[in-house]
Amino acid sequence: MLVKVETSPGRTPSAIEVTSRPDGTHVAVSGxxxxxxxxxVEARLSALTGPVTFDLSGARRIDTSIAWAVxxxxxxxxxxxxxxxxTGAQGAVARLLDTVRQGMPPPATPLAGPRGPRAWLTQLGEAVAGSGAAFVEFTGVLGLFVARLAQTFLRPREFRLTALVHHCQAVGLQAVPIVALLxxxxxxxxxxxxxxxxxQFGAEVFVVELIAISILRELGILLTAIIVAGRTASAFTAAIGSMKMREEIDAMxxxxxxPGxxxxxxxxxxxxxxxxxLGxxxxxxxxxxxxxMSWTQLGISPAMFMSRLAxxxxxxxxxxGLVKAPVFAVLIGVIGCRAGLAVGSTAESLGRMTSSAVVAAIFAVILADALFSIFFEQIGV
Incomplete structure (x- = not known):
């Protein structure tokens, strides 16, 4: 196969001849x-596979770019x-090829990482260090929120009421159907x-107390916080992270x-x-x-259910249950905002921080709920 390379007037005609032979591919460069x-040239050479011999005996002159391609x-x-x-390189062509070959960087060899228990300890240490850094960033964003909120009380004219109403609708009103259904x-x-x-014990009537205490004390607000963490933490991270990617925060x-x-x-x-x-x-x-369900399965009428409930x-x-709500809200909001501010300049970073914000917010909510349970048990509430 003969590939002609267009040349400007006054230049020697040049060509790249690619020939398939039994011992491999022969590439002849001339002109x-x-x-x-x-x-x-690069497009033709990138398609080569298998054994290849470059014959530069017919090349009268090449520059550094062509030598690099070869x-x-x-x-x-x-x-x-x-x-x-x-083969066939002579004179200035051979010297240029040698110079380019010596200047090419050596191929990068991946370093062998630790294996076995040492690798596990390394990963554990990196995870602990990363968690510590994330906690420090969380504390910084929490402090920024408290400081800016205090400034808002001192200077009410700086408060953005329109933004507050918009976010109340987004995180509250729009979440009512899914929260109520679940x-x-x-x-x-x-x-x-x-x-x-x-x-089994003939105590079906106590199902009312079981439902009331479980929902009012734990499951109602916990389920709501988990749903809001999935919806809102990701939304906060995506919105703030997109603004940071487009450098809108720097423009602000x-x-x-x-931005606070x-x-x-x-x-x-x-x-x-x-x-x-929502709780x-x-x-x-x-x-x-x-x-x-008690009415249909146990025959407990709504009036009796209300009486037992009271x-x-x-x-x-x-x-x-409700005293946990503000704490859960601060955890979810600050974690979502922190993850958004930590987004880099790539879409991959935005996706990674969005998923990590949801996981961290749900984990923080469950951990806080466990601490609340221990605290209320200790004080006898």
Whole structure:
């Protein structure tokens, strides 16, 4: 196969002749080749496979770019296990090839990492160090939120009411259907499973207390916080991370707009305001689902269910559940904002931080709920 390379007037006609032979591919270069021919030469050489011999006996002159293309092709073929060599180079062409070959960087050899217990300890240490750094960043964003919130109380004119209302709608109103539906189903499941177990002891009537205490004290607000963590932490990270990728946050600072006031305070404050309301809705939906299942499976009428609920359930259970809501809201909001501010300049970084924000927010909510349970048990509430 003969590939002609176009040359400008006054230049010696040049060509690259690729011939398939029994011992491999023979590439003959003739004439004068330079930088303007590099794209065509590189395209032809990149398609070569198997044993290749480059014959440069007919090349009158080549520049550094063509010499690099030939040497790079030889190294690429050798790395793949094929034989490659250059023959016929003379004079200035041979000296240029030697110079380029000596200047080519050596192939990078991956360092062998530790194996066995040492590798496990290394990974554990890196994970602990990364968790410590993430906790420090979380503390910094939390401090920034508290400081900017205090400044808002001192200078109310800087408060962004429109942004707060928008985020209240996004994190609160739009989450009502999914929170109510899942809480209703949790109440149904609790009533069904509780009745199946209590029926063995003839204590089906106590299913009301089981549903009420489980939902009001733990499951209602915990389920709501997990749902909000999945919805809102990812949304916060994606929104702030996209702004950082497009350098909008730097532009805000240039215009004298504080990102803490504009981005962090409205989002976290909206969660603090709306999560207790969503928790109340979840409690009502869960109790309704439990009452409906108790009526159909155990014959406990709605009136009897309400009577047992009022007699056997203390109001303290409601406050124990709702007092967790602001803490959960701050954790979710700050983790989402921190992950958004940590996004780099690539889309891969945005996806990685979004997923890590959801995982971290759910983990923080469950951990905080466990600590609350221990604390309330110790004080006897």
């Amino acid at each position: 004068e080749l330079g930088l303007r021919d590099l794209s065509e 040497v790079d092709s030889c190294q690429r073929l050798e790395r793949s296990g094929a034989r490659a060599g250059v 809480s209703f189903l949790i109440g149904v499941v609790l009533a069904f499973q509780g009745a199946a177990q209590l029926r 600072r240039t215009l004298g707009i504080d 006031h504009a981005l962090i305070v409205p989002r976290v404050l909206a969660l603090v305001l709306m999560l207790p309301i 109340l809705i979840a409690n009502v939906a869960g109790l309704f689902g439990g009452a409906l 007699e056997g359930t203390e109001v303290a259970h409601v406050f124990v």
